[in-house]
Amino acid sequence: MELNSRLPSGPIETSWDRTRFEMKLVNPANKRRHSLIVVGSGLAGASAAATLGELGYKVKCFCFQDSPRRAHSIAAQGGINAAKNYQNDGDSVYRLFYDTVKGGDFRAREANVYRLAQISVSIIDQCVAQGVPFAREYGGTLANRSFGGAQVSRTFYARGQTGQQLLLGAYQALERQVDAGAVEMYPRTEMLDLIVIDGRARGIVTRHLVTGEVNVHIADAVILGTGGYGNVFYLSTNAKGSNVTASWRAHKRGALFANPCYTQIHPTCIPVSGDYQSKLTLMSESLRNDGRIWVPKQKGDKRPPDQIPEPDRDYYLERRYPSFGNLVPRDVASRNAKYVCDEGRGVGETGLGVYLDFSDAIKRLGRKTIEERYGNLFDMYQRITDEDPYKVPMRIYPAIHYTMGGLWVDYHLMSTIPGLFVIGEANFSDHGANRLGASALMQGLSDGYFIIPYTVGHYLANNKVEAVSESHPEVRNAVACVQQTTQKLLNINGKRTVDSFHRQLGKIVWDYCGMSRNAAGLETAIGQIRELRDEYWQNVKVPGSADDLNQSLEKAGRVADFFELAELMCVDALERNESCGGHFREEYQTPDGEAQRDDDHYSYVAAWGYRGYGNREELSKEPLEFEYVHPSQRSYK
Numbered sequence: 001m002e003l004n005s006r007l008p009s010g011p012i013e014t015s016w017d018r019t020r021f022e023m024k025l026v027n028p029a030n031k032r033r034h035s036l037i038v039v040g041s042g043l044a045g046a047s048a049a050a051t052l053g054e055l056g057y058k059v060k061c062f063c064f065q066d067s068p069r070r071a072h073s074i075a076a077q078g079g080i081n082a083a084k085n086y087q088n089d090g091d092s093v094y095r096l097f098y099d100t101v102k103g104g105d106f107r108a109r110e111a112n113v114y115r116l117a118q119i120s121v122s123i124i125d126q127c128v129a130q131g132v133p134f135a136r137e138y139g140g141t142l143a144n145r146s147f148g149g150a151q152v153s154r155t156f157y158a159r160g161q162t163g164q165q166l167l168l169g170a171y172q173a174l175e176r177q178v179d180a181g182a183v184e185m186y187p188r189t190e191m192l193d194l195i196v197i198d199g200r201a202r203g204i205v206t207r208h209l210v211t212g213e214v215n216v217h218i219a220d221a222v223i224l225g226t227g228g229y230g231n232v233f234y235l236s237t238n239a240k241g242s243n244v245t246a247s248w249r250a251h252k253r254g255a256l257f258a259n260p261c262y263t264q265i266h267p268t269c270i271p272v273s274g275d276y277q278s279k280l281t282l283m284s285e286s287l288r289n290d291g292r293i294w295v296p297k298q299k300g301d302k303r304p305p306d307q308i309p310e311p312d313r314d315y316y317l318e319r320r321y322p323s324f325g326n327l328v329p330r331d332v333a334s335r336n337a338k339y340v341c342d343e344g345r346g347v348g349e350t351g352l353g354v355y356l357d358f359s360d361a362i363k364r365l366g367r368k369t370i371e372e373r374y375g376n377l378f379d380m381y382q383r384i385t386d387e388d389p390y391k392v393p394m395r396i397y398p399a400i401h402y403t404m405g406g407l408w409v410d411y412h413l414m415s416t417i418p419g420l421f422v423i424g425e426a427n428f429s430d431h432g433a434n435r436l437g438a439s440a441l442m443q444g445l446s447d448g449y450f451i452i453p454y455t456v457g458h459y460l461a462n463n464k465v466e467a468v469s470e471s472h473p474e475v476r477n478a479v480a481c482v483q484q485t486t487q488k489l490l491n492i493n494g495k496r497t498v499d500s501f502h503r504q505l506g507k508i509v510w511d512y513c514g515m516s517r518n519a520a521g522l523e524t525a526i527g528q529i530r531e532l533r534d535e536y537w538q539n540v541k542v543p544g545s546a547d548d549l550n551q552s553l554e555k556a557g558r559v560a561d562f563f564e565l566a567e568l569m570c571v572d573a574l575e576r577n578e579s580c581g582g583h584f585r586e587e588y589q590t591p592d593g594e595a596q597r598d599d600d601h602y603s604y605v606a607a608w609g610y611r612g613y614g615n616r617e618e619l620s621k622e623p624l625e626f627e628y629v630h631p632s633q634r635s636y637k
């Protein structure tokens with residue numbers, strides 16, 4: 001398929017301004033005649049729904065939680081980037097743009113990233129105006145800290161609860177519109193299909209998670225802000241409910257899925273403790289500002305950390321990357337943790353852990369300062385591990401955390417289905433092959449508050465939308481598909497639980513398409529996924545009925561979609577014969593173990609098109625061009 005990314009021409013610094021000026025506007029009086037669906041009420045969805053409501057559109061907003069306030073965004077801990085340069089340490093829009101393109105290992109679009117860096121400054125103003133309680137310096141100015149992949153301090157934060165505070169801001173803006181009648185909120189309602197009529201997205205089919213009722217919602221355009229697909233790995237730092245179903249069902253209706261193999265492994269999570277664990281917990285990257293990462297120099301050194309003297313410790317990130325030290329980007333930090341553990345120098349019972357040590361920082365700054373900066377994270381760590389990180393170094397290990405891949409969108413954030421827009425983590429847009437810390441919140445809010453309100457308007461102004469009746473054959477077809485899938489899952493009545501399949505699937509994806517990949521392993525994974533998927537459709541047990549609350553049924557549909565996505569991730573990883581960012585193919589590495597890109601052959605976005613159950617998807621390529629930040633071997637040394 002020919003992909004038209006609608007990238008602006010001319011100088012990058014003014015390209016978004018020009019695009020906005022050239023866009024058609026919808027007259028204020030006409031806005032109320034347009035209906036819009038926003039699926040998702042995380043930072044991306046809530047900010048979009050609130051802004052579109054404020055502009056005067058008739059908006060319906062959906063989420064599967066009991067309240068928009070419970071979206072996964074609430075879990076974000078460390079902070080949100082913005083090029084405000086409050087620290088006067090050399091930051092600028094251009095530097096944030098540069099860091100993000102480089103951090104993404106030259107696999108993102110320059111124009112998108114430049115726009116993101118520009119908008120970052122407005123996001124902070126917007127959130128401060130809403131009352132988001134960002135940390136402040138003694139004199140009242142907003143405080144900043146550093147995150148990986150940057151040598152400036154540009155991360156705004158609210159202790160370790162930045163996502164929660166930002167979401168409260170967006171939620172209040174949303175509720176104001178609900179109160180004003182501009183937005184209708186549909187909690188506990190899951191989108192299970194997209195309605196496409198005459199090639200355009202015109203609505204969704206939903207199931208109410210408490211009553212089981214299946215409903216149709218028609219609109220002039222649909223916006224998905226449905227989050228990432230990290231839970232394909234089963235164990236992840238994502239909220240348990242996060243899933244790929246909305247994106248995947250849209251994919252099956254024709255939206256291309258871009259770069260599915262670009263997933264992010266976060267270096268600082270609490271290590272896995274046993275086979276029956278269902279969730280992993282992140283220890284925010286912000287901790288790497290003050291914590292020092294080390295392992296014993298000697299293989300198999302089992303002494304408690306306080307009995308390992310300085311000369312016997314290896315601060316391996318500081319040693320290998322003296323310029324960035326503990327603040328190297330996530331892909332680099334994760335890979336290095338894996339290397340030292342593979343060498344037999346990992347700590348803890350399983351040997352799959354490294355120390356994150358605050359003793360120097362506590363000596364230098366005092367316990368009170370550390371408490372102020374990270375108190376809630378330390379408490380959380382202590383509650384989970386029963387160890388006091390003020391006294392004993394934390395033990396951490398990489399875990400799946402974020403997905404850079406997602407539905408393909410053009411510069412207007414529109415997918416390959418006209419009228420279907422995708423925002424936040426659900427799209428693939430801005431982070432290339434590796435996202436820098438604190439940039440996801442920035443992107444979600446940039447998409448929701450500042451981009452989508454313009455681009456959706458432009459779409460509506462350019463396209464006449466006809467009324468659609470619920471008896472339209474495409475509407476009836478989408479409803480029938482939802483009902484058939486639900487019934488099929490209930491009828492199998494096999495012997496294994498949905499979770500047992502999901503856990504097994506996650507292990508395959510982690511083992512073969514996780515922190516590192518190779519061709520033979522990916523082939524094996526594709527075979528195993530197909531086999532397990534066939535067994536799933538014959539042997540899964542979904543108790544209960546479709547007519548009331550049934551969490552097994554909810555999960556069963558989501559896991560069915562994860563199976564298909566997992567295969568596509570492996571196919572995409574196999575197709576990309578290079579390493580870049582989080583996609584580390586063992587066959588392609590530099591002599592000192594860094595990712596080895598192949599720009600001549602792989603400087604493109606891989607966008608996959610669905611071709612029916614079990615069939616190999618079709619690959620379309622969007623070439624990437626770099627006019628401003630020239631691709632080079634990423635170095636953080």
Ligand SMILES: Cc1cc2nc3c(=O)[nH]c(=O)nc-3n(C[C@H](O)[C@H](O)[C@H](O)COP(=O)(O)OP(=O)(O)OC[C@H]3O[C@@H](n4cnc5c(N)ncnc54)[C@H](O)[C@@H]3O)c2cc1C
Pocket residue numbers: 039040041042043044045062063064065068071072073074075076077078079080081162163189190191192225226227228237238239242243245246282284401402423424425426437438439440441442444
């Ligand atoms: C533990 C943790 C900490 C993080 N910390 C940071 C940080 O400090 N800084 C940073 O920049 N990023 C951070 N991230 C990443 C960031 O939190 C996410 O990328 C971001 O919040 C995603 O926002 P979103 O609005 O796109 O999606 P989400 O917040 O995941 O929201 C998805 C919404 O879609 C709805 N939804 C999904 N599917 C359906 C469906 N089928 N039907 C109806 N509704 C549906 C859900 O109900 C929900 O409302 C962190 C991530 C994790 C896991």
